[in-house]
Amino acid sequence: MASFPKRTVTCGGLRGEDERRDVVLNGWVDVVRDLGGLLFIDLRDRYGVTQAVVDPDVVDAERLARARELRPEYVVALAGTVRRRPAENVNRERATGAVEVLVRDLEILNRSKTPPFEIRDDAQVSDEVRLRYRYLDLRRSSLRGALEKRNAFFLALRRALEREGYIEVETPLLTRMTPEGSREYVVPSRVHPGRYYALPQSPQVFKQLLMIGGLDRYFQIARCLRDEDLRADRQPEFTQLDLELSFGDEEDVFSIIESVLRDAIRDTFQREVAVPFRRMAYQEAMDRYGLDKPDLRFGLEIRELAGCLRGSGFRVVDEVLAAGGLVRGLVVEGGAERLSRKEIDGLTEFVAGFGAKGLAFLKADAAGALSGSLARFVDGERRARLRAECGFRDGDLLLVVADRPAVACRSLGELRNELARRLGLVPRDERLEFTWITEFPMCEWSDEEQRFVATHHPFTMFSEEEPGQLERGPGKVRARAYDLVLNGWELGSGSVRIHTREEQQRVFQLLGIAPDEAREKFGFFLEAFEYGAPPHAGIALGLERTLALLLGRGNIRDLVAFPKTASAKCLLTGAPTDVPEQVLRDLGLPCAAPQRGAEDCPARGGG
């Protein structure tokens, strides 16, 4: 038997046709409006808000007194009769606004302290307070709605993948450390003192083993953990749609992802996405947009300026070109008036943040007069070329970076995004510009490590134009890897995998992983290749990022029920915490705790 009057409807369920029904509501008090005689209670739960009326002519003094005790966030059970509101009192803002519940009886199930912030969507509250009292923030429809969308989207993904014959398999959370890649969380073993598991940065190795195991079509909505510094779009724990297929290649991965995303977005957001997605080679993305995750919602493409500016007397240009650098820029339409000298100085600092040593500029006013740091190097002929080749017209602003290729592309790419934000070039509609970025280089030379490092990961298949190219000119070999980009965010990446031991060993060797080391760290994996590994390919998509873009949110924190701060702390529980010395001893860990001041305690409810 229930110890309290159990609800017969939710706070979002009543409509005009429920008139005269006897109901019980359970929920939180949203607000009480005590008019002295009549008293209105807005009662809230996940499903909505319903107005209840306590009428002193209907209830006895004891119940009236109890009603007057109610405060926001009290948990109550209300019993009463549904009645239509008089026409002039209908609240059209609310789904239940045509009715109200005339209270016959009420019980306070729990009291609440005054919450640290009001449970209202329009209340502006700092992230710090929201995270500390996350359970209160969860009562607000904005956060709850995001989690409901997350759930609906995940279900839709699972439905679509089920339909395509994919099977969801869970892979271990306690696994072995991988030598390449991001920093992993390490878990000490009590049973094996001095030995450690690692939490997976991704299920990469296991999903390939599942292919070798003949699972054929695998997916997992998988938690991934990385001990790296955080950003608005990065949490230490995040969720990927991880997917792998056998006997297929890029085309199969593209088509399954396109179809699954299209269906899930249609089901969850009632929005249509055009498939197939656009495709763009890495080099084209870098040349036109400066970044490997271009935002294609606006133009403002990067212009090649070597031809127009070579030999103009602007020394930096010629020096940079002679050293193999790039001279490129952006033409800002109407920018001559829209951007002041001071703002351009600010942009110079902005690109300096990405290593650019300078930002030259040229303004042409409405009458055609030139000004700016480039003006004295641009004669009539060069001006005509700028107009013809780059569309530089009167009233426009040309911003130029001359630098090493990597710096020139990056700084102009970031500058392009920044200008689009400032000048309002990003369309306000909800357009979704999906793009596959393909043909990444296989590896890059790392000055820091003095070796080649894999651009994607060391299990990625490469495409050699001739045998032995990987060894002779590794910088020129392309990986069969691809990224999925949406509106300037990288949603995820994947590749066709290596499936023979020989090719895998060639890549390990290229990356400077000695045969002994490879055997020790990846022996089990190389061995698996010797027992009939099928050709396979796959991808992993960051689902919080995908949802953040679909919901128009600037960070992924609200797609996570209990997120961590920029310093990877949980403000609700206080994690990470010290642990008792005995626990460390049992684990065979050194007990010397670093000297520290008093740690913040988790919230105790204030007041």
Add this chain to the structure above:
RNA sequence: GGGGGUGUAGCUCAGACCGGUUUAGAGCGCCAGCCUGUCACGCUGGAGGCCGCGGGUUCAAGUCCCGUCACCCUCGCCA
């Protein structure tokens, strides 16, 4: 690890640039009283401050200086 921003009432913020001007304010919330059709109810009154923390300069510090902590953004990092 580096850079930038923020930190003042429960919440969101003024005050700080140029030290003394009020007894550090506002809106919301909170408490009390009044109010029988409100819906962010209204009206009247009230309580509430280690000005993040520690040091320094000064006759005098919310305000200036140094350090430190927390949160946010970001570079590095994130195969």
